[in-house]
Amino acid sequence: xxxxxxxxxxxxxxxRTSAHPTSQLLEIQNRHFLIDCGEGTQVQLRxxxxxxxxxxxxxxxxxxxxxxxxxIGLISTFRLLNRDTKLHVYGPRxxxxxxxxxLRLSQSFAGYPIEFHELTSDKSELIYEDKKVEIYTIxxxxxxxxxxxxxxxxxxxxxxNISAIKKHAExxxxxxxxxxxxxxYTLENGExxxxxxxxxxxxxxxxxxxxxxxxxxxNIVPFIKNVxxxxxxxxxxxxxxxxxxxxxxxxxxxxxxxxxxxxxxxLIIGHYSSRYKDIEPFKTEAREIFLNTELAVxxxxxxx
Amino acid sequence: xxxxxxxxxxxxxxxRTSAHPTSQLLEIQNRHFLIDCGEGTQVQLRxxxxxxxxxxxxxxxxxxxxxxxxxIGLISTFRLLNRDTKLHVYGPRxxxxxxxxxLRLSQSFAGYPIEFHELTSDKSELIYEDKKVEIYTIxxxxxxxxxxxxxxxxxxxxxxNISAIKKHAExxxxxxxxxxxxxxYTLENGExxxxxxxxxxxxxxxxxxxxxxxxxxxNIVPFIKNVxxxxxxxxxxxxxxxxxxxxxxxxxxxxxxxxxxxxxxxLIIGHYSSRYKDIEPFKTEAREIFLNTELAVxxxxxxx
Numbered sequence: 001x002x003x004x005x006x007x008x009x010x011x012x013x014x015x016r017t018s019a020h021p022t023s024q025l026l027e028i029q030n031r032h033f034l035i036d037c038g039e040g041t042q043v044q045l046r047x048x049x050x051x052x053x054x055x056x057x058x059x060x061x062x063x064x065x066x067x068x069x070x071x072i073g074l075i076s077t078f079r080l081l082n083r084d085t086k087l088h089v090y091g092p093r094x095x096x097x098x099x100x101x102x103l104r105l106s107q108s109f110a111g112y113p114i115e116f117h118e119l120t121s122d123k124s125e126l127i128y129e130d131k132k133v134e135i136y137t138i139x140x141x142x143x144x145x146x147x148x149x150x151x152x153x154x155x156x157x158x159x160x161n162i163s164a165i166k167k168h169a170e171x172x173x174x175x176x177x178x179x180x181x182x183x184x185y186t187l188e189n190g191e192x193x194x195x196x197x198x199x200x201x202x203x204x205x206x207x208x209x210x211x212x213x214x215x216x217x218x219n220i221v222p223f224i225k226n227v228x229x230x231x232x233x234x235x236x237x238x239x240x241x242x243x244x245x246x247x248x249x250x251x252x253x254x255x256x257x258x259x260x261x262x263x264x265x266x267l268i269i270g271h272y273s274s275r276y277k278d279i280e281p282f283k284t285e286a287r288e289i290f291l292n293t294e295l296a297v298x299x300x301x302x303x304x
Numbered sequence: 305x306x307x308x309x310x311x312x313x314x315x316x317x318x319x320r321t322s323a324h325p326t327s328q329l330l331e332i333q334n335r336h337f338l339i340d341c342g343e344g345t346q347v348q349l350r351x352x353x354x355x356x357x358x359x360x361x362x363x364x365x366x367x368x369x370x371x372x373x374x375x376i377g378l379i380s381t382f383r384l385l386n387r388d389t390k391l392h393v394y395g396p397r398x399x400x401x402x403x404x405x406x407l408r409l410s411q412s413f414a415g416y417p418i419e420f421h422e423l424t425s426d427k428s429e430l431i432y433e434d435k436k437v438e439i440y441t442i443x444x445x446x447x448x449x450x451x452x453x454x455x456x457x458x459x460x461x462x463x464x465n466i467s468a469i470k471k472h473a474e475x476x477x478x479x480x481x482x483x484x485x486x487x488x489y490t491l492e493n494g495e496x497x498x499x500x501x502x503x504x505x506x507x508x509x510x511x512x513x514x515x516x517x518x519x520x521x522x523n524i525v526p527f528i529k530n531v532x533x534x535x536x537x538x539x540x541x542x543x544x545x546x547x548x549x550x551x552x553x554x555x556x557x558x559x560x561x562x563x564x565x566x567x568x569x570x571l572i573i574g575h576y577s578s579r580y581k582d583i584e585p586f587k588t589e590a591r592e593i594f595l596n597t598e599l600a601v602x603x604x605x606x607x608x
Contacts, residue, residue, distance in 0.1 A: 014381040015344070017351050039377045040319070040344050047321050063410040065380045073343040076369045077318040094409040101405045105398040106367040107448045144411045 003028045003153075003206040003304040005229065008044040010270030010296035012213075012235050012249075013066055015039050020298060021066035022271060024231070025050055026208060028151055029132040034058045035149060035210050041070035042077050048299055052081055057128065059135075060091030061212060062146035063098065072102045079111040086113040090127055092145045093118040119147055124223050132156075138223045140214035142248045148212065150223055153205035158182055164198050171198075206304050209264075212271050215245065216254040221262045228304055230264040231296065233271035238285055240273075252282050256289035270296030307332045307457075307510040307608040309533065312348040314574035314600035316517075316539050316553075317370055319343050324602060325370035326575060328535070329354055330512060332455055333436040338362045339453060339514050345374035346381050352603055356385055361432065363439075364395030365516060366450035367402065376406045383415040390417040394431055396449045397422040423451055428527050436460075442527045444518035446552045452516065454527055457509035462486055468502050475502075510608050513568075516575050519549065520558040525566045532608055534568040535600065537575035542589055544577075556586050560593035574600030 004027040009020030021038025025045070032054040034041075045052060052074075060068050068091070078087065087110075089095060096116040103109060117127060119137060128135035131154070138148030157180035165171050165179070170188060179185065185193045209224040212233035224230055235249035244251045250258075252269065259267035267290050272279050279295055286293040294302070308331040313324030325342025329349070336358040338345075349356060356378075364372050372395070382391065391414075393399060400420035407413060421431060423441060432439035435458070442452035461484035469475050469483070474492060483489065489497045513528040516537035528534055539553035548555045554562075556573065563571035571594050576583050583599055590597040598606070 013384055015347050015377065017347055039374070040347065043319050043321055043344065065377060065406075065410055065412065068410070069377045069380075069406075070343070073319065073369060073373045076373075080317055098406060098409045102369075102373075102402060105402045106369055106372070108369065 003151075003208060003228070005208060005231075005268075005302045006048060006050065007268075007270070007296045007298055007300045008041055008048065009038050009298060010272065011066075012233075012271045012273055014274065015066075016274070018298075019274065020044055021069075022061075022212060023070065024210065025055075026151055026210075028206070028208070029153060031130075031133055032056070033135075033151065036061055036067040036212075037069075037071040037074060038066045039069040039073075042074045044298070045074075052078060053083065053085070055087075056085060057088045058090070059149050059210075060089065060095055061140070061148065061210070062142060062144050063092055063094055064144060064213070067213075068095075068098065072099055075099060075103075075110060075114070076108060079109070083112045086115060088115050088117060088128075090117040090149075091119065092147070093120050120145075124150075136223065138209060138211060138220055140211060140220065141217045142213045142215065146213060148210050148214070148220070150207065150209045150227070152207040155205050156202040158195065158199035158202055161197075161199050168193070211258075213249060215248040216250050216258070218258070218261065221258065224258075224262045224264065226263050226265075228265045229268065229302060230259055230262065230266070231268045231270065232258055234269040234282055234286065235271050235273050237276070237281055252285035253289055256286040256293060259290040259293070265292065266302070267293040268296050268302060269293060307455075307512060307533070309512060309535075309572075309606045310352055310354065311572075311574070311600045311602055311604045312345055312352065313342050313602060314576065315370075316537075316575045316577055318578065319370075320578070322602075323578065324348055325373075326365075326516060327374065328514065329359075330455055330514075332510065332512070333457060335434075335437055336360070337439075337455065340365055340371040340516075341373075341375040341378060342370045343373040343377075346378045348602070349378075356382060357387065357389070359391075360389060361392045362394070363453050363514075364393065364399055365444070365452065365514070366446060366448050367396055367398055368448060368517070371517075372399075372402065376403055379403060379407075379414060379418070380412060383413070387416045390419060392419050392421060392432075394421040394453075395423065396451070397424050424449075428454075440527065442513060442515060442524050444515060444524065445521045446517045446519065450517060452514050452518070452524070454511065454513045454531070456511045459509050460506040462499065462503035462506055465501075465503050472497070515562075517553060519552040520554050520562070522562070522565065525562065528562075528566045528568065530567050530569075532569045533572065533606060534563055534566065534570070535572045535574065536562055538573040538586055538590065539575050539577050541580070541585055556589035557593055560590040560597060563594040563597070569596065570606070571597045572600050572606060573597060 008023035011019040022036040023041040136150040140146040207227040232255035312327035315323040326340040327345040440454040444450040511531040536559035
């Protein structure tokens, strides 16, 4: 079980020389998921030496520019790099027209298959699943249709207790998969050994929740309950809570309160408004409510 | 008369950490014209400390991503900076749909007037004119409909020859504008003094031609004849001339030949393919044919 989050961009609105709009790369169970894709994301991927070919799934929270304007460039670059593997793009209804219109007018083509998964539900839904990972939407509340995303490892196989197994010479290697799957073992003498006597519990599955952009919304708490890592936007410090309300964003204290209510292990905050030259006060304010808070910083990785 | 060209990006195809796609800012007669707008152009404008509010006219050569993917971001940022002055965008038919679709799907609006001037002609045409500057298209030959742009100062007023004027006490300051306009002066005694005895010739008007992307095309020579400054793409060195032909780009030697045929004063080359780590050979090759050749380099300015 492992999870690694790389912050590619963590600022709101306009890209600047050293402040890029939202994008993150999540590595979980050796899958690489790109979350949001503001202008310049492909350059940030190069800067942090992330192989483009590893990205097979892109998740777009909403269609505001600072979360999506880099997508067409990345899709075009994939083609120039001779990509042939399929790309899945998950995002609000309209994401397909957004990209396809630009490809058509530039007389370009992707050159590899792209499947758009357009989201329209205002309820949480399972949008991706394989044998090790599942991904759910988290309906957020912003000025435009927006989803967060919950990435969860599935409970893994039970772990072999080799020293216990070795006490029974008749248990062979070909029996191990059954044990990992949780089955009891019946000896030749008819005696049944309970699985728990031959295995250990699997590692705790890890989970990551991405919530940006959104106003303060307690309804999301059940979806993100007990996650290991929560990214929640904090566009504003607490003194701008009225502005946060108007623009449907969150403050430091609101994000921290959500983290506390959801009993998450760690909170990462970001999506800082460009009005703030110093982001340290974001940490100070959030920690007053939720101590295990860290600032998103470009290039920073969080590993579990 | 003055002309200043700032290279914001001069590489082809994909943006990289230190290689940005095409964009240039031309300052001529205190007008600021942005030419092409690849992804990241707005960050380059900030890097080179160019005031966004000065840009009132943007010229897009063609709709390939490395010349236009930064436009939607720049247009959005103008709004966030509370722009209220009109923006004129000149580009191929489709440029309006390209931008408007993205604004619609992101439920955004410019917040200031934008006038799109969609170009369709395959002949050179006057697309902008004011009392000091005129701008013409230069039809180019690429894989998609593409124009270069010719920026020309108009011939200015004649310059007063103050020492000659002072010899005639009856010529007053209120007569000066007529002299600048080229009129002769008739003294009270009926004698006419020819204008050329009272004025000097105006400064030579300056001109700049931007030609990218294009295959080798001698037909453009009449349009760019004798310009002071010519930017002509050189995506490839001479050894890739077959690839240049296939992809409808130019080589160093082809750009230099165009410069020589057109008798321009100075040639700037750029739009380098990412396959070249060292761009010095571009200069060496081009100078074999046209000595006054300079490399485009990000942040570099050319002043006349």
